[in-house]
Amino acid sequence: MKKLAPFALALTLVASPVIAQEVAPGDRIGTDIGAISTALSERGYEVRKTEREDGKVEVYAVREGRRFEIYVDPETGVVTRVKEKH
Numbered sequence: 001m002k003k004l005a006p007f008a009l010a011l012t013l014v015a016s017p018v019i020a021q022e023v024a025p026g027d028r029i030g031t032d033i034g035a036i037s038t039a040l041s042e043r044g045y046e047v048r049k050t051e052r053e054d055g056k057v058e059v060y061a062v063r064e065g066r067r068f069e070i071y072v073d074p075e076t077g078v079v080t081r082v083k084e085k086h
Contacts (some may be wrong), residue, residue, distance in 0.1 A: 004059060008063065009086070022063070023070060023079055029078040 021043050023029065029039035036057055037047045043065070045061040052058070053075070059070040067085040071080065 023082060025079050026081045029079060033075055034054060035077070036072055045070075054059045054066060 011015040023040065023043055023045070033050045036059060037050065040047055040059065040061055043063075045063045046068040047059060047061045050057060055074075057072040057074050059068075059072065061068050061070060069081075069083040069085060070079060071081040071083075073080050
């Protein structure tokens, strides 16, 4: 029985649903507004508004009742800043 425990644990981890993760600076999420919105939605964010400003894509989103401004470099798709709004 003890030999099966590691196998059962591995199977549980593989079969578990992906838990929504917060986005952080350095994450690559997409180079266009559609890809960025999809990536954020998959991580549990509700995208409320997107706009291009100062060479960046600025996304206003809500996750678990918290409001965020997320800035993405449209050339690389990398998140450059995440700011929680209070």
